[in-house]
Amino acid sequence: MTTGVRRRMGVQERREQLISVALELFSRRPPAEVSIDEIASAAGISRPLVYHYFPGKLSLYEAALRRAAEDLAHRFEEPRQGPLGERLLRVMGRYFDFVDEHGPGFSALMRGGPAVPSQEAASTANALIDSVREAAREQILAHLGVTRPSPRLDMVVRSWVALAESKALLWLDGRRMARAELEVQLVHDFAALFAVSAAYDEELALLLRELLAREPADGPFGDLVGRLVGLAPGRPE
């Protein structure tokens, strides 16, 4: 079946290629709409040969999901140096790169339901989504220098990770805001959610004050507090 042009690939190499091709297709359209024939054609091989490497669309979908999840989890990795606001902004940039690249697939995955090809895939998908959230949570906690978060701090970190997901999904639905604005906004949201919890928790307040003290005036956290103060209510007439 190989032509002169087509190089013969090893098993592992061919599997990796098929995963890449499938991920690309699953990213651009709801996975349920992508057929094995299309994947075969995009990979330049026959349909039976696809089945030689993956017993069915489901296993290929799961392999593609697994690779996407690993990729996304890595995007939360960031050297622990420099102000936190800038670190988070870089993370958000990479996060939205992912969301941008994998738009329809990301939406289908996160919304679950019929776009995910089967119940079994939905189960794998849920476990992978959880693993990405957990990786994100651990990275953020490491940046905060915390290993055993209190329930309140844990809620701040987890709910911010969830907020980033929600805003990404809402953004994908119409892209009615500039991506860069949302990235900065989410960095600010982190500080805002943190501050709301810290307003009623001494330990969190201390941690937040330490973090903010290290922020440069021109960084992404920079003038937010000043701007928020500017919003403080004037006296009603």
Place this chain on the structure above:
Amino acid sequence: MTTGVRRRMGVQERREQLISVALELFSRRPPAEVSIDEIASAAGISRPLVYHYFPGKLSLYEAALRRAAEDLAHRFEEPRQGPLGERLLRVMGRYFDFVDEHGPGFSALMRGGPAVPSQEAASTANALIDSVREAAREQILAHLGVTRPSPRLDMVVRSWVALAESKALLWLDGRRMARAELEVQLVHDFAALFAVSAAYDEELALLLRELLAREPADGPFGDLVGRLVGLAPGRPE
């Protein structure tokens, strides 16, 4: 089949009873684990009689979901009088009542995946979840006195509704925080997410200032701004 004790119910009444019984069971355990036999037994009727009213577990599950979605959507309804913070706090109280009552079912539903009995049910569930989110969004916008929100304001409202969902789900997983604290926190989060967007948008800033000006000092928005200002960074040594 009727005994002397058991009153004969009309078709509609029996259907409503079965939906209530099913919703109760689906609320306490992941729906996939609830059998028709259990539902029949809890309703005090035979298994074949359940099938007489609902062709299968799926249709009963969907009817229960529909009722739960209507119930949840209603909880966002709140008279448009008094300070916004207090209105939102009452809404959050009713929202967490629902979450509390329907814990396992709410988690299973929102997380999707294998706990939802079928792909078809997942599709119905997604549409119902969207309808609740949309009802919540419309209610909040009505409280803000806005009919055609800008993309930024729409993002604030929708992402806050999503945040309430996320915090509710995180809370259900271990209940490691006081429910009442989370309810107040979410009201504060609304102001915080709004303020973050308003910090870079004149129109939103104006709207937020108007809202905050109407808040009493002892209301749920009350001293938040003051507390946030207290967190402003001291000069680093």
